[in-house]
Amino acid sequence: MDKNSSIGKHMIEKAKKIALFWHISPDGDCIGAMLGLGKLLEKQKKNVSYFVPNKPSKIFDFVKHIKRLKSRFDYKKYDLLIFVDFTWFNRMWIISQANPEYFKDKPILIFDHHPDNGVDHGVLIKDVKSISTCEILFEQTHKRWPKLYDKDIATYFYLGITSDSGNFMFEKDHIRTFTNVLNLLKLEADKDLIVNNFFRKKSLNSVKFLQLLLGRIQEKDQLLYTYYDENELEEYNIDTEEAAYALHIIQNIDGPEIVLFIRKIGDIVKWSLRTKKIDCNRIANGLWWWWHKLAAWFSLPVKGKFEQQIKEIVKFIIEMAKTEH
Ligand SMILES: [Mn+2]
Incomplete structure (x- = not known):
């Protein structure tokens, strides 16, 4: 992963216009990863666009800037495409099936923690031992760009870790996860916002x-x-x-x-x-x-x-x- 990390860093530094993608039926990890990484890139004066195959659930309406995500890909020219939380093209089939040719010769960078494979090209920053993509992104970016971090970015990555870990119930590397979460809380991740809106709140209809x-x-x-x-x-x-x-x-x-x-x-x-x-x-x-x-x-x-x-x-x-x- 280390070699790919430095290749990935170089790809990001070079790119001016970047498109971020997430998978079908986006979850908290996917959303946190897109918006957290996106804000880090925007702070480096990158032009960032966000694409989703289908609209996120209403349960994510509380997430800041959720409306920035567009559900129709424009197939324009981008210097770099970044996939978060998936490796398989199938997980965003609505986009890739419409025009799979588009993706074939594009520089692609992938941050993921799922065991599946299936992308024939692209630089893969994958850690299947990690509980969430947001955890990988936090580990990779915080040491690289500590000054770019703010409360929003910390909150986005916290959302991903807490949702993919079932609010810290699932078995994985606890020491690693809690170390990262403690660091995110020190960076003012808004735990209460996520607990109240994501874990507690339910509509009467649901x-x-x-x-x-x-x-x-x-x-x-x-x-x-x-x-x-x-x-x-x-x-x-x-x-x-x-x-x-x-x-x-x-x-x-x-x-x-x-x-x-x-x-x-x-x-x-x-x-x-x-x-x-x-x-x-x-x-x-x-x-x-x-x-x-x-x-x-x-x-x-x-x-x-x-x-x-x-x-x-x-x-x-x-x-x-x-x-x-
Ligand atoms: Mn995930």
């Missing part, structure tokens, strides 16, 4: 939707699940991020070994899987596209009746979990 999904819970052997169809969100005037509140609640239910949260989005069924002890990496062999030890996400095309498809996959997962013991 609570009512939670009620609906709790009513749908099914239990089978050591597995618990609930589900919804995207079409149901409109009635409640909430988006998928707000609907994910149910996952945060059901994954903490005492008892079941595996928790599944299933959503039908267009012609795709998306699955979030959480386990207590069973290693997702092992039971998921070949089926998922992203996992760490106790969590996995995967997508399957809609096949037949939604509820029937759920039953079949649930059965498959129960069998996989059994073979592991």
Whole structure:
């Protein structure tokens, strides 16, 4: 990573016009990484543009300058393209599928912590041991540009670390994460803003939707699940991020070994899987596209009746979990 870090530094120094990209369904890490890095670049008199494949959730409306992000890429000439929090082109498929040729010969710099690969060119600053892209960015940029830091930048990077770590619940390198977070707090990261707006605040509609999904819970052997169809969100005037509140609640239910949260989005069924002890990496062999030890996400095309498809996959997962013991 060190060699690529200095190449990356050189690429940034050289570039005047920079486009930053984030992945589809941006999360707190992605948003914090884009806006934090973007502000650091703007302070160096760079011309920075921000692009997203789809609009961020309403839950991020509290984030300063969130409206700077444009959801339509302009395909103009940029000296440098920077991807944060993803390596796969697929994670921003709306942009890359519209004109994949555009990206083929462009200088690309990537900051990421996911294990996936798939970019055929570009300088990769990747650390899969890190809990978040914001952590990598903070470590890389604070020692390089300490004087450029301000309260906003510290708050952006704090948002990424706290959201990707589930507010410091997930297993990773605690000493590293807490050291970085302590340094961000010393730089006046606004922890209260994030706790109040990101972790505490819920709309009444999202609570009512939670009620609906709790009513749908099914239990089978050591597995618990609930589900919804995207079409149901409109009635409640909430988006998928707000609907994910149910996952945060059901994954903490005492008892079941595996928790599944299933959503039908267009012609795709998306699955979030959480386990207590069973290693997702092992039971998921070949089926998922992203996992760490106790969590996995995967997508399957809609096949037949939604509820029937759920039953079949649930059965498959129960069998996989059994073979592991
Ligand atoms: Mn991340």
